[in-house]
Amino acid sequence: MSNASQxxxxxxxxxxxxHTGDSYLRCSVVACNSGxxxxxxxxxxxxxxxxxxxxxxxxxxxxxxxxxxxx
Ligand SMILES: [Zn+2]
Ligand SMILES: [Zn+2]
Numbered sequence: 001m002s003n004a005s006q007x008x009x010x011x012x013x014x015x016x017x018x019h020t021g022d023s024y025l026r027c028s029v030v031a032c033n034s035g036x037x038x039x040x041x042x043x044x045x046x047x048x049x050x051x052x053x054x055x056x057x058x059x060x061x062x063x064x065x066x067x068x069x070x071x
Contacts, residue, residue, distance in 0.1 A: 013046035
């Protein structure tokens with residue numbers, strides 16, 4: 001039941017790797033979390049870039065910690 005081979009998450013904008021235990025941001029828009037690849041962001045600055053590109057009206061960053069919750 002271990003997921004040791006899981007690839008590290010990667011910031012959608014700057015490609016910084018997000019490892020287990022690191023905090024990161026997710027998009028609150030459902031469509032951004034339903035895809036096979038999760039959209040994650042290393043910082044609010046990167047999230048703002050995403051929000052501008054995706055033209056979300058009501059997107060909010062959701063703080064998460066990598067590896068703590070299975071999605
Ligand atoms: Zn980033
Ligand atoms: Zn989004």
